[in-house]
Amino acid sequence: MVRLSIIAAALIIGTSPLAYAQSPGPEDICAAHQSNPSPRFARLRQLCKNWNASTKADQASWAASILALEQRLGAMDAQAKRPETFPAENINPPQAAAPNTSLKKQADQQKRKKQGSTKHAAKTRLKSPPETQPAITDFSGGEKPATPSLDLPALQDYIAQACDFEAHLWCKLKTANSLKNVAWPTNVEGEPLFRNPNTAIRAFSGATFDGQRLYFHGGGHSASYQNSVYALDLATLKWERLYDPDPLDDKGAFLNKHFGVPLEDACYFPTKEHAPAAGHTWGTPLLIDHQIHAWPTAWGCSKYATSYGPIVHSIFDLEKREWLARRPFKEEMVSISSASPIPGHALLLSVKQNPTLLEIDLETDAITRKIDQLPYQWGNHAIATLVGNTLVSLNNKDIYTTPITRDTFGPMVRAGAIPAHVDYDDALRYANGYFYLWDGSGNLYRTRDFKAWASFNDGSGPHGLKSLFNKFFYIPKLNVFLGLSNDQDIWLVRPPAETSKAQASLPDGFVCSDFIAGKECRNLQSLVKDGGTIDLPKGIYAQCALIKSPTILNGNGSIIQDMACRNKAALIINADSTIRDLGCRNIFVNDGNGACIRQQTKTLTLDHVTFENAQSGVLTNKDIHSLTVKNSRFQNLGGDCKVKCGRAHGIYYGTNGGTLTIQNSQFLSARHEGHLVKSGAAKLVIENSLFDEREGDGSRVIDAFNGGIISLDTVEIFAKNGDGNRDVIGFGYERRAPLPTHSITIKNSRIDCATGWLVHGKIDVEPKIINSPARNCRDVR
Template identity: 20%
Template sequence: MLLRPLVRTLVVSVLVLASAGCTGSDNGTDDGGVVGRADAGADAGADAGADAGFDAGVSACDPKPARPASPTKLAAASVSSFEVSLAWEPSPDASVKRYRVLLGAAQVGQVDRSSFTHRPAVPGETYTYTVTALTDDGGESAPSNPVTVTIPNPQPDALSGLAAGHWYEFPASNLRAAALKPTPDKYPWLAWGEGISGIMNDWSSGALDTQRDRLYITGGGHNGYFGNEIYGFDLRTGAWLRLTDPDPVKEGDECPSRSLGVNCATHTYDGLEYLPLPFDRFLAVGWEGWPQTALNLDTNRWENHPDLPQLGMRTGANCAYDPGTRVLWYHAGGGAMSFWDPATGKWTLRGETDNFGYYRNAVVDPRRKLYVAVGQGFTETWSIDALGKFVPKHVRLATTGAREIEDGGNPGVDYDPVSDRIVAWKGGGDIYTLDIDTRVWTKHPARGTVVPGPANMNGTFGRFRYVPGLNVFVVVNTVDTNVFVYRLDSRPPRLLRRIDVKTPKASVETNTTGKLQVTAVFQDGSSFVATSGVTFSSLDPEVATVDEGGTFRAINPGRARLQASYTDPLTRRGLVGALELEVVPMAGDVVLDALKIQPATALKALRGMPARYTAVGSFHRGADVFTRDVTCEATWSSDSPSIATVTNGTVQGLSEGGTTLHAKIGQVDAQAALEVIPNATRELFALNFQPPGPPAVAGWAVADDSAFDAARGWGWQGTAGLLTRGDRNGTKDPRLASFVQTTGGKFRLQVPDGRYHVAASVGDNTFGVGLASVELAGAGIVYGVGTGNTAGAGIVEATGGKGLVFDVVGPINWLAVMPVNGLDFDQALAAAKTW
C-alpha cells in the first residue's frame, strides 16, 4: 500500500551534524555534514543523472565544439631505457587549456604544459606518439605530427650489478641538501618548528610510484615541519625532485587554508599510498579532521576528496592499496577496518572498532588476498577478498622464527612478488621475510660492508618499499642520511611489456556491439588474456562507448579510440593499450517501428528548473531488431507550452500544471504526460525515528519502534531488541535528538517499484556507538563509528512490489526517500528545512 498523501508533503532539512572526523575525481569536502553528492559518491550522482536526465550543462544535441589548432613540432627531447621526454609547440588557440598525449591510440598523459615525460618505457619496444589540444568545452584538435622512437637497452650501472643480499648507497642523496631553503621573504614558514628534519622524523611515511620508480615523501605537522611540498627520490637518476611548491601557512596556524584544496603537513603515519593505473595518483590520507588529497602526477596538482567518516582516532593509522579490488584498505589506530574506492570517492566501513593499538605498518598480500599488519609484537591479517556485506576476518598469526622484527613500532613492510614473501626492515643491514603459509620469519643478514644506519626512532612506515622496475627495496631514513637500496633475490620480477587490445572487426556499423579482447604481454615473453582487473574507456564516446566489461557500442559514424588499462596485481605496475575503431553508417533498409520517451515513469519537472528526457526508437532491419537513442533526431513539442516547453528533450517548467510531451520522427509519435510541480518536497517521504507520540520535529512523520503497518506504509519487520530514545540534546538539529536503536533490524518502507534517492542519519550524539549502518541489499547508504552522527545518501531500487527493506545496525535518526524522477534530491533536502 502507498504511504498516505500527508506523508508526501513532509519535509526534511539538508543540515545534519557531521562527525569530527587516479581517476581522481574532484568531489570536494563535506564541511558541516551536508547530505549531497559527496556523501552519495560519484557513482550515485552519475546514476541519478542517467535516470532523471537532469543536466544544466551542454545538451548532447548541441553542435560539436570547434576544433582548436593542433600543437606542432612534436619531438622527442630525450630517449632512455626507462623514459621518453617529449616537447612540442603549443596550440595558438587561447581556448586550449591542456594537451592529451597519445601512444598509438592510447592516452598516456594529460598535461597543461607543452612537455611530457612518459614512464615506464620498455627496452626494445617502438613507440609512436602524437599530441592533441583540448578545450574546456570538449573540443579536441587533430593530432600533431607523429614521433616514433625505439627504446634502447639499459647501460650497465651500479644497480644492475647489485648481488642478492647486498645493499647499495646512492652517493650524495640526502634530502636536506636538495630541499627548499627558507628565507625571510620566501617560504618563511619552512623555518618554523624543527625544520626539514620533521618531514621524516615526525611519524611520517612514503609511497612508491611503481610507474615512475620514485619514492614520494611528505610529512611534519604539530610544530614539526610546516611545508606541505612533495619530494620524490628518483631511483633511475639517483636524485631528489620537488613535485609541488609549499603552500603558505599563516603564523599561528598548522596548515594552509582549506580553501586551497591542498594537503596539510601532518604526521602521516602509514597514510601515504600510490594508486596505480587506472588512477595514477599519490594519495595523502588526512589526519584528524583533514580531508585526504590526491596528487595528479601528470599535472602535479592536488585534487580534494571527501573526508573520512568518523573512524575513531586516526593517530597511527595504517593503510595499503589492494590491486585486486582496486580500493585502499584503511585501519584507524583505535578504529575500524574500512576501505576507500578511488573511482567513487566513497568510504565504506567493514568492521567494528577495535583496540589493537597503532604501532604497526600494513601491506596487501595480493596472492592470498590479505591485509597484513606488522608491529607492536605481532603480525596480524584481515581477509579482504570481497567488497560485499561482510566484516573482514581478523587473525593474529602464531608466527615463529626471527620474530624480533615484530617488536617495537612501525617497521618498514612490503610484499615481494619474486620470493612471494612479506619483507620487513627496522634498521641496519638485516632484512626479514615472512612466509605467510608457514608463518615463519627468516632473518637475512647483510652481505658486504654497505649497510644503512639504525631505523628512525619514530618509525619507518612506507619509507621502505619494493621497486618492481629495478627489483630492489629502497629505504630513506632521515633527511641527513643517504638513500639505500637492497636486493633480496636476483631473479627479476615478471614485468608488463605492453597491453594488446583487439576486436573481431576493425570496422563496424552504427548501433552494433562487440567485445574487446585484452592481452597482457610480459617482458619474459609470456602473456594471457585479461578477463578481470581491466578498466575500459572511450576517448570518443560520441562515436562509440565501452562498458566496464569491455563491450563496445557503436553510436555514430567516425573513428573511436577505445582503450584498456591493466595493472599487474603482483607488481602494481600498469600499462594502457588501445585500438581505433571505425564506425560506418548502417547499410540496407532500417525501419523505425516505435518510439518511447524515457524515463518511463510519470514525468515531473520543477517550475523554473530544466529537466532532460530522452527518446528511444525501436527499429528493425530484416530480421534484426534493435533500439537506439534518437533524442537529437526527434522533433519535440508540448501540448501546453505555457506550462512547459521542450527542445531536444530538455524541458523547461514554466507554470504549475500538466501537459503532454511529444517526440516525433516521421509519422511515429511518442507521448508522455508531464507534471510541473512547485517544489521537490511533494515527492519526499520523510521519517523521524522517535518514541511514539506527537512529532518531535515540525512537519515530520513519526517512525517509532512499532511493527510494519501496511495501512501506514512503514515499520519494522520484527521488533525484538529495539530501543527508542528521545532524550539527546546539544544539537541544533532536532532530528538528531532521537533514534531507534537496533542490533540488526529490518525497516520496511512500502513504495511502488522504481528507483529512489535515499538519505539517512545514524548515531548517538551524546554517548556514541560502535558500528552503525543503513544498507539495502548489501548496498551501503550510510556507515558511522564512534561519537556524533553521520549522514549518507545513495540510489536504490524497489522491485517485485516488496518496497524498500533496509538493514539497520545501531541507532537510526532519520530517513528520507524520494523517487528518481527528474527532480534534484539535494534541492529537495535544502528546500525542506523547517527550523
C-alpha cells in the first residue's frame, strides 16, 4: 500500500515514480520528523498526521503533499547556502557581510556575457501568471535599508514601567507631549480652511523610520494642504515639527507648467518650486541617506480638493530640514514605493489600471527597467517591501513575490493568501525570519512562507484602526513593533517567541492547539466526515469543516478560529445537525459575509455555543425550516465596514418563513452596523434572554424584515442611542415575501429603547405588551 501511495504521489506532482522509489517515502519523512520540535516542521508533522489518519482513497493525496513540502524545505535550505545574486555590500543587513569581490567579478562577467539580451529587459512583459512558483528565498537579510538597533532611553523606560508583555500582547504608548503642542498654530496663507495637523499622519499617508524617529508628511482629499513634516522621537517620546508649511497661492502654476493642468483650476500648491503640496503618500515613503523620498498624489486640484494622475517626486533633507527638490514624474500612477537593491534607485509599483513595476534613478527619475501588464490586479492600494533580493507585495487577497537581480526582474508569482480580514491599507513587515501582518486591530499574524499563518490576539490591543499604510516598524533592540494610524493611537506589540511559555503550554483542560508546534489538533474534516455522534478532542482548531451527514457534534469546549471553508464559514452545515459546547471566533472573508456557521440544511440546533469577533455568528441560506439557539452567547459580531457596513449580523436567518427560536442566550455588542438578529422567519420566539447593544456600534436589536409573528417572553433589551438605526425592532422594512400573519407580543420583559422607537417599519402592527416596562421609547407611553 505504501509503495502504491508513493507512486501515486509522484504522478500527482509530476515527478518520476522511479525517482521516489529510490528516495525516502512519506513514512520515512514522517518518522524522521516525528520527534523534531522545531516549528519550522510543524506543517510537515500535521501533514503526516493527516496521512496516517486518512483512508486509502485519500492517502496518495496526503503523500504528495508530504513529498512536495519536503522538497520545498530542502530547496530552501540549499538556496540559503548559495552565494547571493549581487554583492553583499549592497544588501546592507543588520550585520552586513564584507564585500565579496569574487562574486562581484562573476556578476560583472555574467552582465557582459548577457549584454545583448539585457538591453531589452525594460520591455519585459508578463502576459499571464507563471505556471510554476519558485521557492521564496533570501529572506535572511532583513528589510533594506535595515533598521539600526539604537538606544531609545525614553521608550525603553516606558516599556519597563507601563508594559507587561508577559501578561499582554499589546501596550498603548503615551507620548511625552502632544502633536498639537508642536503643530503649526495658524492658518496657512492661501489655504481656505485650517486642518488638524494629525491629517499628515492619517490621510492616506505612510511614514518612514530611521531607527530613532518616525517621519510623517501627507494630506489630500481636503484633509490638509499643509506640506509640513512632523517627527516622533522615540529616544525622548516627543513630537517635533521639522518643516513649516509653505504659503499656497501659485494657482496651479507648477502643475500647468509640467502637466498641462489649466491655471483656472483651484490648485493649492506651494509657491516654492522645490516644495511639494500635501498629498497621499500611500504605502511607504523611502528614507535613503538622510533623505525622505515621496511620490504624493491627490492634492487639492478640484472643487473636492482632489487630483489624480500627476505624480511629483519630492525630496526632504533631514539634516538640513528642508525640501530640496520637486520633480514631475509623468509616466505612471504610482501608489507604492520600496527600496531597490541597487544604490540610488527605487522600486515603484503602480496599482491603477495597468499594474506596472518599475525601477527609477533617484537623481534623474529616469526609468532604468520596467515590467508592465503585471499578471495580477491591486485596485487602488497595496503594500510592498523589499526583503533580501525579493520584492514582497500584497493586494486585498494575496501575497506576491518578485526576485530582483542587478540586471532583471524575475517573474511575479502568487506566494500565498493573506488572512481574510487583512486589507491592502494594513501593514506588512519582516523581522527575525518571519513576516508579520497587522490589520489595525489586536490581530497579529506571523508566517515564514505565506502558506500557514499563526494568529495572536489576547484582547489587549486596538480595535478597528484604519489607514495604516504600513505605519508599523520593528525596533530590534527592544524586540517590539510600533504601529499607529493617528497620533492618539500608538501601539507597541511584542510577538510571542517560538519557545515562550504562552506558545509551549496548552491552556488548562485542552489537549491540542494548532498554534503550538508539536501539539496540533487532528484534522477537523476527517473527524466529522462520517457524521453521527462525535466527541471532539478539546482543542483550539485553526481549521474549518463541512458537515455532510446528520451529526451531533459535542465540542467539549473546543474553539474553532481563523479559517473559513469555501470562503463562507468555519462550519458549513449541509445535513440536519446539533452543535454543542463549541466556541468560534475570528472568522472573516473578503466579501464581508464570513460566519462561524453557514446553515444550508433544513434544521439546526445550537446549544452552549459562544460565537464572537466574526462577521456573522450564523448565516442561513433560503431553504431553512428552523434554527434553534439555546444557552449560548453571540458577541462582537456583524458586518465589516471595510467591505460594506451592515452586511452581516449576529444571526442572519435569511429564509422567508420557518421558525427561529432563541432561548436562555445573550446577544451583545454588535459591530459595524450589524443587527443582533436579522430574521425573515414566519415565527420568531425569544425566551429568557438578554439583548444588549450598548458596548457595540451596531444597528437594530431585531430586524424582522418580512414581519411575521414575534414572541418575546422574559427578555431584557438595552438599545444604544446613536447606533445605525433608531428603532429597536424593525418590522417589515424589506417584505421580501408575504407572510400570512403579523403580530408582536412582549411579556414579562424589560426594555430600554434609548430614545428610539420600540417598533418601526413598513407593516403596521400594534405590539401587545404584557407586564413589560419600557422606557425611553418614542412610541410607548
